[in-house]
Amino acid sequence: MTNETTSTAFRVALDKKPVFMMGFDSLSHTTLKDLHWLTIHEVDLYDEGEESDIRSAADLKAVLAWRKYLEREIAKTKSK
Numbered sequence: 297m298t299n300e301t302t303s304t305a306f307r308v309a310l311d312k313k314p315v316f317m318m319g320f321d322s323l324s325h326t327t328l329k330d331l332h333w334l335t336i337h338e339v340d341l342y343d344e345g346e347e348s349d350i351r352s353a354a355d356l357k358a359v360l361a362w363r364k365y366l367e368r369e370i371a372k373t374k375s376k
Contacts, residue, residue, distance in 0.1 A: 335363035
């Protein structure tokens with residue numbers, strides 16, 4: 297299995313990450329699933345009123361759009 301952090305799909309997905317999301321850790325988040333988990337975590341924090349990188353409805357929309365993108369990319373890797 298190839299290292300996802302060096303894969304084109306991972307790099308493209310990371311480039312699509314909303315710039316305000318600071319929770320990315322290159323040591324902990326090394327797969328598309330890790331990035332997907334990051335979106336789930338940030339939305340959960342936001343929904344619970346906890347401190348989150350999501351500060352507005354526009355930020356939430358951007359994170360949800362990125363999550364949808366990641367879900368499509370993960371589905372592509374499963375079908376291969």
